[in-house]
Amino acid sequence: MGGSRTTFALALVTAAVVVSGLRAQVAVVPRTVPASPDAPRPAATLRVDSRLVLVPVSVCDPQNRPVTGLEKEHFRVFDDKVEQTITQFGMEDEPVAVGLVFDISGSMGDKLRLSRMAASKFFDTANADDEFFLVEFNDVPKIMVPLTRDFEEIQNQLTFAQSKGRTALLDAIFLALHELKRSQKKRKALLIISDGGDNASRYTETEVRNTVRESDVLIYAMGVYEAPGARNRSPEEAAGPGLLSELSEQTGGRHYPVSAAEMPDIAAKIGIELRNRYIIGYSPTDQVRDGRYHHVLIKLVPPKGLPPLKAYWRLGYYAPSD
Numbered sequence: 001m002g003g004s005r006t007t008f009a010l011a012l013v014t015a016a017v018v019v020s021g022l023r024a025q026v027a028v029v030p031r032t033v034p035a036s037p038d039a040p041r042p043a044a045t046l047r048v049d050s051r052l053v054l055v056p057v058s059v060c061d062p063q064n065r066p067v068t069g070l071e072k073e074h075f076r077v078f079d080d081k082v083e084q085t086i087t088q089f090g091m092e093d094e095p096v097a098v099g100l101v102f103d104i105s106g107s108m109g110d111k112l113r114l115s116r117m118a119a120s121k122f123f124d125t126a127n128a129d130d131e132f133f134l135v136e137f138n139d140v141p142k143i144m145v146p147l148t149r150d151f152e153e154i155q156n157q158l159t160f161a162q163s164k165g166r167t168a169l170l171d172a173i174f175l176a177l178h179e180l181k182r183s184q185k186k187r188k189a190l191l192i193i194s195d196g197g198d199n200a201s202r203y204t205e206t207e208v209r210n211t212v213r214e215s216d217v218l219i220y221a222m223g224v225y226e227a228p229g230a231r232n233r234s235p236e237e238a239a240g241p242g243l244l245s246e247l248s249e250q251t252g253g254r255h256y257p258v259s260a261a262e263m264p265d266i267a268a269k270i271g272i273e274l275r276n277r278y279i280i281g282y283s284p285t286d287q288v289r290d291g292r293y294h295h296v297l298i299k300l301v302p303p304k305g306l307p308p309l310k311a312y313w314r315l316g317y318y319a320p321s322d
Contacts, residue, residue: 051287053079056092056187056218056252057278057298057313064269066276067309070302075311078297079284088281095129096274097147097183099176100154103194105138105167111224111260115193116158118222118263122191123151125271131183133176134158138165139200141172147183169194169240170201170208173219173247177211189218189253189274193263196225197240205243212247213293214318219253220270221245224260252314284319291321 055077059067072089100119108115126132134145134154145154173190180188198205212219221244241257248255254273256266280298295316302309 051283052088052281053284053296053317054088054279054281055296055298055313057280057311058252058273058276059278059300059309059311060273061307061309064273066273067306068276070278074301074303075278075280076299076301077280077282078299079282080286080294081297082285084282084284086280086282088279090279092187092275092277092279094187095127095131095185096187096189097131097133097180097185098188098274099133099135099180099190101135101137101141101172101176101190101192101194102158102161103138103167103169103192104136104161104163104165105195106164107167107195108163111195112161112163114260114263115224116155116161118193118267119158119191120155121264122267122271123155125268125275126151127275131185133179135172135176135179136161137168137172138163140168141175143175143179147179166200167194167196167198168200168202169198169243170203170205173208174203174211177215177217180215180217187218188216189220191267191270192219192221192244192248193267194221194223194240194244196223197243209247209250212250213316215251216314217251218274218314219248219251220274221248221253221255222263222266222270223255223257224263225257249312250315252312254312286319289320289322292319293317294319 057075059070061067068091072086075086077084077086102115102119104112123132129149131147131149132151132154133143133147134157135141136144144157148154173192176190180190223241223244225241241255245255254270256270258266284294286294293316296313298311298313300309300311
């Protein structure tokens, strides 16, 4: 990607479908309007102060391809069911810090090879200023590669990963969220590659859910699961898809149940989607500084001629408190 994107509020000219391998996108082709040099540039995470809430939103077509070029009038935003006036609108143009949370438990086995390929495809979408780190986990999580711009160091480390032990998924997520706090990047995300539920963590689901809810971190998860009803599928593994879906959807990210063969392609799509997000800003009509959780709803009003579109966004935020 690289470079900056110009914040825009553009007039629609036409709609086109651009198909080009993994980077295929549905694109609304706009007429370019230069931004004022004094116009504020929206930040790239859900952030809130007494005047402004900024919500990152990704939009995809039925083939899970990012949809770019939409305008402010194609979105409606609701805060606790009250419609708000959109005051800022644009596309993200800042580097991102991503933690790769990589399952090396005993059940991964032959899936490790394709999991490494998936990570490689994700790194193919990286920008020069992005930061990455690696958390591997089985019985316990470990930071194998701290924050770095050299993703090849992570790929080299993954080469030596061996499958053994149990699955401390919740502990690994908690550790990765803590490591992300070391980054100065405004945009932060986790990519989880795992094959099932937790059976070795000290942290509880409730503790991790609360930590995720209070963070500005996007979570993307790729789950390689045993088929429902499989004889070797444990109760923890059966609960894995629900857990990863809840955590990722809460943040505005995505959960992809995939076959091993699909992993590299899905990882590339995640990398592209992560770098094609809109920023919607509004000043809530409710300015009470009571620390209460606000539910956010985004509705699309797509231009005519496009297939059905779906939006993904962080589902809420905590108001400031005095």
